[in-house]
Amino acid sequence: MGVDLRHGGNRQAAASRLNCRPSQLLDASASLAPWSPRGFRMPRTAIRDYPDRAQTSLRQAMAGIHGIDPDAVLPGNGAAELFTWAARDAADVGVSGLLAPGFADYRRALQCWNAPSIDVPVVLRWDHPGPLEHPSMAAPVAWICNPHNPTGQLWSRASLEPLLATHGLVICDEAFLPLVPDGEQQSLIPLVEHHPNLVVIRSLTKLLGMAGLRVGYAIAHPDRLNRWRGWRDPWPVNGFAAAMTEQVLLPLGRYQRWCRRVQHWTATEGAWMQRQLAAVPGLCPMPSSANFLLIAGAGSLVPLREALERSDRILLRDCRSFEGLGESWLRIGLQSRRNNRRIVRALREELQRSPLA
Ligand SMILES: Cc1ncc(COP(=O)(O)O)c(C=O)c1O
Structure with missing residues (x-):
């Protein structure tokens, strides 16, 4: 099977391509909250019946x-x-x-x-x-x-x-x-x-x-x-x-607290990433209300995305499969602050090595 560009989050396929374990990848090609609920009780009937x-x-x-x-x-x-x-x-x-x-x-x-x-x-x-x-x-x-x-x-x-x-x-x-x-x-x-x-x-x-x-x-x-x-x-x-x-x-109260926590993360990390990415020469993050940012580049961003994947094990969303977007666009799913820093640092370093054409 070829690489499916229509969807992000293909961690397994990327790991085989890069010859590493899926857990070694930072996947910002899909846009999920950075935490998942834990501590489930699984009743036997959930499996048996x-x-x-x-x-x-x-x-x-x-x-x-x-x-x-x-x-x-x-x-x-x-x-x-x-x-x-x-x-x-x-x-x-x-x-x-x-x-x-x-x-x-x-x-x-x-x-x-x-x-x-x-x-x-x-x-x-x-x-x-x-x-x-x-x-x-x-x-x-x-x-x-x-x-x-x-x-x-x-x-x-x-x-x-x-x-x-x-x-x-x-x-x-x-x-x-x-x-x-x-x-x-x-x-x-x-x-x-x-x-x-x-x-x-x-x-x-x-x-x-x-x-x-x-x-x-x-x-x-x-x-x-x-x-x-x-x-x-x-x-x-x-x-x-x-x-x-x-x-x-x-209970509903716990679910509502979860939503507030995620929304707070979207607001703070979204604003932080906007500022950081806007300061990277050649990149222009578009305004976003969501937990992902669409980035316009001053040239093709395909080599940059590929370099991040190869050298930094960071997956960003290739936008060539979106009608109307092309090589000069990328989508980045927000992560924890630590991982957002890792993405910004990697982008900056790769662009210093190879500025956009
Ligand atoms: C806009 C949008 N809607 C729905 C979905 C799919 O959600 P689910 O995982 O529940 O099928 C996605 C997944 O990427 C999405 O981007």
Whole structure:
């Protein structure tokens, strides 16, 4: 298999390429919180029994975070699985509008159902971290990513709400929203109850640093979610993942403290990295509300990224697979201060050795 440039976080493949252990790599190509919850109790039944097909207690735990009806919640095997079902609905509604550059998995999901899509360009120069006005989309289905990956632009709820009147289906991916300070104020979740054409998708991957667990959830009208249930395999979230998720989401107070801690990290490390990277000649970090930064270079950044990988064992996100971005862009997922320092030092040293052409 070749290198998959459509997604970051390919630690194993990079380790084989570099002939090192995966744990020796600092992976800033994926954008996860730098800590993961610990100290789980794993009931024997989580392994021994079939998972509850109705996912009752899992849905209750997820609904409890947002104060919504558990029937409006559908847990999935990561947000990625839920995009597949959202895309199946999108295929019935018509052409999907996708912001470009944007997260590649929406396109993968649409292709499963031969669903047509059009690209809507995102402005690539903006002057503050947000909230910003979402671009309009001339297509019956609007796919929104808030905050937007890879740019880190936070879209205002006020600019998203009117789309519900003009589009047959609005799919809003809020995978990164709980990591954004005050991000919940822009969430569309409170609008789901009165808008059957709205689907919001969340993920535990980024917020809890649990990419391997594969847990996400959709919030939408119960009729829509019941239809999806009929299409998917019977146990999409395994018993182990379901039991761990319930322990992370409950009690609510502990989960809320976790969110505050992560949001504080996004704010402080985001600002620190912005300052440090802006001082590196040839690099221009774009404003970001999220826990990743899109960097514009004064020339191709591919040799720089490759040098960091080879000499420093640091993985940054190659942006060539994003439509509209090219060799002169990189995305960096924020890390702990110690590791952020390591990234800045490595970038500075590599650029001193080989300045950008
Ligand atoms: C914008 C966005 N949404 C969703 C996902 C996928 O989340 P999950 O791991 O829950 O499938 C990603 C992963 O990179 C992402 O960048």
